[in-house]
Amino acid sequence: RLCDAVATDSKLSPEGIQVYSALAYANDDLHPDAHAVRLRVTLATIECGTTLPWDLTIQLAGYAAKRAHISASCELAAREELQLLASDLVVLDEQSPRYKADVHDKYSMALVKNRLFQLRQLESVAISSEVISPGPCQEGVEVPCVAPSRPSTSGWPWYVDNTVFGEQYNQAVEIRNAEEWADLVEGSAGNALRDVTAPPGGWLSVILVHALWSSASVKLIPRFAELVPLYPHITFFTARGDVSGVDRRVRRLGVTGFPALLVLRGGHPIDGVPSVISGAERALEKLIAVLGSVSSEADRSAHTLYLVKVREEALRRGEADNDEDGVEEGGVRGDAGWHWDVEACGPLIRVHEQGLLAELDAEENEKDNPPRWEFTRNSPSDKDWRPVPEDVGEELERKFRRGYFYHNERLRMSNNFSRRGLNLSWSLNADTGRAIQLNNNTLEGIVGSWNDTGEGLKLRRSGERVVVKGEEKVITEAQEQLDARMKVFREQREAVHRRRRLEMRGRNVQSIRASAGFGPGTGRHRWSVRWEHLPQREGRGDAIGLAGGQADEAGPREPPLLGNHRDEGATLGLYASGEIWHAGKILNVVDTLKVGEAVSA
Numbered sequence: 001r002l003c004d005a006v007a008t009d010s011k012l013s014p015e016g017i018q019v020y021s022a023l024a025y026a027n028d029d030l031h032p033d034a035h036a037v038r039l040r041v042t043l044a045t046i047e048c049g050t051t052l053p054w055d056l057t058i059q060l061a062g063y064a065a066k067r068a069h070i071s072a073s074c075e076l077a078a079r080e081e082l083q084l085l086a087s088d089l090v091v092l093d094e095q096s097p098r099y100k101a102d103v104h105d106k107y108s109m110a111l112v113k114n115r116l117f118q119l120r121q122l123e124s125v126a127i128s129s130e131v132i133s134p135g136p137c138q139e140g141v142e143v144p145c146v147a148p149s150r151p152s153t154s155g156w157p158w159y160v161d162n163t164v165f166g167e168q169y170n171q172a173v174e175i176r177n178a179e180e181w182a183d184l185v186e187g188s189a190g191n192a193l194r195d196v197t198a199p200p201g202g203w204l205s206v207i208l209v210h211a212l213w214s215s216a217s218v219k220l221i222p223r224f225a226e227l228v229p230l231y232p233h234i235t236f237f238t239a240r241g242d243v244s245g246v247d248r249r250v251r252r253l254g255v256t257g258f259p260a261l262l263v264l265r266g267g268h269p270i271d272g273v274p275s276v277i278s279g280a281e282r283a284l285e286k287l288i289a290v291l292g293s294v295s296s297e298a299d300r301s302a303h304t305l306y307l308v309k310v311r312e313e314a315l316r317r318g319e320a321d322n323d324e325d326g327v328e329e330g331g332v333r334g335d336a337g338w339h340w341d342v343e344a345c346g347p348l349i350r351v352h353e354q355g356l357l358a359e360l361d362a363e364e365n366e367k368d369n370p371p372r373w374e375f376t377r378n379s380p381s382d383k384d385w386r387p388v389p390e391d392v393g394e395e396l397e398r399k400f401r402r403g404y405f406y407h408n409e410r411l412r413m414s415n416n417f418s419r420r421g422l423n424l425s426w427s428l429n430a431d432t433g434r435a436i437q438l439n440n441n442t443l444e445g446i447v448g449s450w451n452d453t454g455e456g457l458k459l460r461r462s463g464e465r466v467v468v469k470g471e472e473k474v475i476t477e478a479q480e481q482l483d484a485r486m487k488v489f490r491e492q493r494e495a496v497h498r499r500r501r502l503e504m505r506g507r508n509v510q511s512i513r514a515s516a517g518f519g520p521g522t523g524r525h526r527w528s529v530r531w532e533h534l535p536q537r538e539g540r541g542d543a544i545g546l547a548g549g550q551a552d553e554a555g556p557r558e559p560p561l562l563g564n565h566r567d568e569g570a571t572l573g574l575y576a577s578g579e580i581w582h583a584g585k586i587l588n589v590v591d592t593l594k595v596g597e598a599v600s601a
Helices: 014-026 032-045 056-065 078-085 106-124 178-184 192-197 215-230 246-252 283-294 297-316 390-401 477-503 595-600
Strands: 173-175 204-210 235-240 260-265 276-278 332-335 338-345 349-352 357-360 372-377 410-413 422-425 437-439 442-450 456-462 512-516 524-526 543-547 571-575 579-582 585-589
Touching: 014 032, 032 056, 032 078, 056 078, 056 106, 078 106, 173 178, 178 246, 192 297, 204 215, 204 283, 215 235, 215 283, 235 246, 260 283, 276 283, 297 338, 297 349, 338 349, 338 357, 372 390, 390 410, 390 456, 437 477
Parallel strands: 173 235, 204 235, 332 524
Antiparallel strands: 204 260, 260 276, 338 512, 349 357, 372 456, 410 422, 422 442, 437 442, 442 456, 543 571, 571 579, 579 585
16 A cells, blocks of 8 residues: 555665665565565656666566465556556567576566466457456457477476386486596496497586586576486486586586586597586577587487396396286286397387387488578677577468569568567668578578567578579579589489389398397286388288397398298297298288278278
8 A cells, every 4th residue: 555655757866776675675575465566666666767676577477377366455457567567677588688597487478478468458359447357358359378388408398207117217426526527427437338338439428517606506406407317318417516626627628617517428528519518598408409419329229228238137137027016817917118129120220219119211211401490689799590480480481482582572470470470671682782692501681670579680591402483593602512512412312222222122121129128937928019001012021029039130131031941940920911930931820900901990
């Protein structure tokens, strides 16, 4: 009730500023009415020019989230709340001028933006409620809403914790002294299996160097821990950089402050890649980008092989879990799990999902680089290119492939696209000095602004090379030379694929071996197989079976591959046709759907 008594539109005196700033000491009071009172004080003092003692976006988000619990005497009128939401002090997204990554989270920004959309829509249909209540909206009124995107550094909201079922997730290991650094980072901690299965160059490792007296480090540690389970094939460590012995090692690697992230392979920096990510500002996003460039299929395959070797070693020593818990009636267990063996598979079989998924890449296609539409602020110093919203990128790509950018010099996209919209312009006249150019598979020279904020931007397209009619106006000599080289390369690649297909005609069957964790005396086991494609050659091109240790032939060969006469009885194959092969003979034919019937069913 006293908030209106402090209203002023003139600059506060030094004493008044001191009293006003003291309100910040109560910012840890998160009661619903506390948010409302801070907003009422803001309304009364917003014109005085003094910096608010709280962040207006966070207070509005708290008010919106707890509105149902706010006292009637504290609640704001619709026009009052809308006045605050429309203020330039409010941050609606990461492009807002006042956005601070360490203050404004995506959830709070989404709450504020959705509340602003709601009040504007209510205002537009003339719903004049003096006080906003949680009652239903007028029938037929639609309000656009946004949802916070999933954080790239976390599994939320689809993270599933299966530790109760025995699942183990990757965790960061703490390095407490220089001896542990030498043992864990530069060595293998005496683990011979890791030495044997290591990928070329050694294992990838990431080290968070921190200090407990650094507030930025303390905030980064839990976010770092959330990232670790997403990369099971990479070893993660945490190390205090102010510990004697460790400090010298991190300084030699280029660490000058805390927190810092180190990316190493085999305990050493990686050539051509920044090995140190300093500071907490967008540190994990930068780390993800680096890991995407240095992590390879060889790392994942090596990790899968390591898991298989660990299980085989446990079985050899009799340490596997062979108790009878979970055995079904009649001594039959459930579906037995296995890991696909990357050392015993055909050349075109790929292993994914940490050894749980095998895929035949029959055509050995090389995936093209997908098109990317990116923007940055229209400033010479801003080089932080970010992807445009998905629906905006799809519309831009559609117009690009139709040649719009080579026959026009202006494009306006309405706010229906991500509720932002774009105004773009460019020149096709090279004499202006600012004409668009197609160079190194990148279309550059497009400028414009966002409709919602008016903020200027630069736009570019990179990625997949698509030849479009009219591009001859803007193509550079360097791009023409690159196109000529790529044409020769594609012709050579297609010739190699053609020759390979001819050589493998009739003998292109391949196999992969899997290791399953079960031992003698554990009852009967069963497997389920589902073909994710149409079985070939009337079912004789696809099979599942058992293989002994001496079965090392993975193809490509002519069928049958499992149960053939060449392996001296080391394999037994059940084919999609229903035939059971062993040592080159059909032992039996089981009832099964014919290939055509299976498809129609």
